[in-house]
Amino acid sequence: xxxxxxxxxxxxxxxxxxxxxxxxxxxxxxxxxxxxxxxxxxxxxxxxxxxxxxxxxxxxxxxxxxxxxxxxxxxxxxxxxxxxxxxxxxxxxxxxxxxxxxxxxxxxxxxxxxxxxxxxxxxxxxxxxxxxxxx
Numbered sequence: 474x475x476x477x478x479x480x481x482x483x484x485x486x487x488x489x490x491x492x493x494x495x496x497x498x499x500x501x502x503x504x505x506x507x508x509x510x511x512x513x514x515x516x517x518x519x520x521x522x523x524x525x526x527x528x529x530x531x532x533x534x535x536x537x538x539x540x541x542x543x544x545x546x547x548x549x550x551x552x553x554x555x556x557x558x559x560x561x562x563x564x565x566x567x568x569x570x571x572x573x574x575x576x577x578x579x580x581x582x583x584x585x586x587x588x589x590x591x592x593x594x595x596x597x598x599x600x601x602x603x604x605x606x607x608x
Contacts, residue, residue, distance in 0.1 A: 479606060479608065480605045483606075484577055486554060487558060487578060490578050497548070497555050504545055511538065561607070562574065565604065569604050572601060573604060
């Protein structure tokens with residue numbers, strides 16, 4: 474990945490941070506709901522002729538475990554992305570973090586952030602690029 478690709482990837486992930494954080498919470502809730510369903514699972518006393526007593530029960534329980542596995546994978550992918558963003562932000566000094574969050578998380582313009590930090594817009598763009606190379 475060249476430098477420009479790395480910078481653009483960092484921008485994209487940072488712009489998606491709020492969405493990813495919300496998606497992580499939703500994914501966590503879905504995993505917890507499935508775990509609760511598995512823990513509370515009680516096989517139906519109904520027996521379908523020709524399938525035996527374990528047919529429907531086994532299928533339902535297996536289906537829940539399959540859903541859990543898929544949701545856990547979804548959660549893991551989102552968590553990895555959120556953790557990477559948070560580790561990146563935690564590794565910045567206060568000024569760098571404020572600049573990056575203002576522009577890519579809170580959506581301020583680079584011009585406004587440059588003005589607030591006594592930079593030219595071009596100087597701010599260069600500073601941001603240098604910061605984002607560490608993502």
